[in-house]
Amino acid sequence: MEASCLDLALEAERLCKVGDYSAGVSYFEAAIQVGTEDLQVLSAVYSQLGNAYFHLHDYSKALEFHHHDLTLTRTTGDRLGEAKASGNLGNTLKVLGRFDEAIVCCQRHLDIARELGDKVGQARALYNFGNVYHAKGKSVCWSGAEPGDFPEEIMTALRRAAEYYEANLCIVKELGDRAAQGRTYGNLGNTYYLLGNFRDAVASHEQRLLIAKEFGDRSAERRAYCNLGNACIFLGEFERAAEHYRRALQIARQLKDLAVEAQACYSLGNTYTLMQDFERAIDYHLKHLIIAQDLNDRIGEGRACWSLGNAHTALGNHDQAMHFAEKHLEISKETGDRSGELTARM
C-alpha cells in the first residue's frame, strides 16, 4: 500500500520535472487517494501538488495544498518543512493579491530559516518578500503618474521591495549563487525603474543580462534587453533603447514566441516615433498589427491601429491616418475601450 503511494508520487514528480503538470496532478491525486502513513511523503506530495497547480495557474487549488502542507508540517514539528510550506504559501497569496497574508508567510519563512542557520532559505525568503512588496506597489492604481512620481503608499512599498532585494543580493553573492543573483538583479532593476531611478535600473538590468549570457538563458536575456530598453526610454536615450529592443526582437524570433515578438515590435514602433523616424515606426507598428491579427489579439490590434494613425498623421498621409483611426474606433467599440473610443473620435 505504502510503496504504491510512493510509486505514484515518484511518477508524478517525474512528470512535473519534464513540465507535464496536468499529468503530474493526476498522479499526485491518485497517490493521495491511496494514502500513506509516512508524513514526510505526504508533505512532499501536498507541496509538489501545490506547486503543480501554481504552474497551471490554478491558484486556489495551489493555496489549498500549500495550506495542507503547512498544517501538516506544523503538526509534526518539521521546521524546515514548515519554512518551505510558508514560502510556497506566501508566493501563492502574492499572486492572489492577498499581500498582508503573504507578508506573514514570508516573515515565518525568514524567521525559521534564521533559526536553522539556513542561508539559502533566508535568501529565498528575502527574494519572496521583495516580490510581495513589488506586487503590492504595482497593484495600487497609479492613474497615469510617471515612475518615481507615484503616491507615497506605492513608493513606500517599492522602497521596501528594493531593500529586500538588496538584502537578498548580499547573501546570494556570499553564497556565489549566480542564478539567484540574476533573478534578483532583474526584479531589482524593475523596482528601481518604478522608483524613477533609471540609471540604477540600467545597471541592474546590465548585470541580469551578463548572468543570463553566462547561463545561455535566452528567455532571461530577452527579458533583460526589453527592460533595458524601457529604462533607456526614460533616460531619453532612444537610439540605445532601440538597440536593446532590436536584440529582444531577434531573440523573440529565435524562440518563436509570437506574443513577445509583437511586444518588441510595438516598443520599437514607439521608440522610432519618439525619434520622429515615422517611416520606421510605421514598419514596426505594421509588423505588430500583423502578429496581433494572427494571435486574434483585438486589444493589440487596436493599439497598433492607433499608433499607425498617429504616425501617418505626422507624415501627412491623411487617408491612411483616417483608415487606421476608423479601424481603431471599430476595435475600441468592440472591446469596450471607452478611452480608446474617445481618442479615436478626436
Add this chain to the structure above:
Amino acid sequence: SLDDPQSSAVANLRSDHFEMEPETMETKSLTEYFSKMHRDVMRGMA
C-alpha cells in the same frame, strides 16, 4: 492625443510592460527522500 505622438508613445511605454523574473517555489523532492530511504536500508543490511 493624435496631435501628440511623442507623449502617447511615452504613455504606452510606461504602461507597466516590464518583465519580472519567475517566482522561486520551494521543493520537497521525493526522489531524494526515496534514495535516502534506500541507502538507510542498505546500511542496515550491511
